[in-house]
Amino acid sequence: MSQVTLNVEGMSCGACVNKVEGxxxxxxxxxxVKAQIPEGKVDVTFNENTINLADIKGAIQDTGYEIKEDADKEDGSACSCCS
Incomplete structure (x- = not known):
């Protein structure tokens, strides 16, 4: 098993968490999967023999959120599931 924490932009409510985790x-x-709104992070534990990190990132992006590669978080990001 592998574990990764991804910086995800656009999560700001419970519906966002439900979409990403679901x-x-x-x-x-x-x-x-554990999404953390205040930190803008998603912790994922996965079997690297079954799925790769690129597929996980793609699924987050397909849900409507952006992966931020650096640790800096921009202010003023709107909730992408409510707008």
């Missing part, structure tokens, strides 16, 4: 949780090979 969509990632359905992927074959994803063991657990």
């Amino acid at each position: 969509n990632l949780g359905q992927l074959n090979g994803v063991e657990s």
Whole structure:
């Protein structure tokens, strides 16, 4: 198993968390998902023999959120599921 923490932009409410956790949780090979709104982070535990990080990132982007590669968080990001 591998564990990664991704910086995700646009999550700001419970519906955002439900979308991200629900969509990632359905992927074959994803063991657990925990989204953290205040930090803008998503912790994912996955089986690297079944799914790769690029597929996980793609699923987050397909849900409507952006992966931020650096640790800096921009201010003023709107909730992408409510707008």
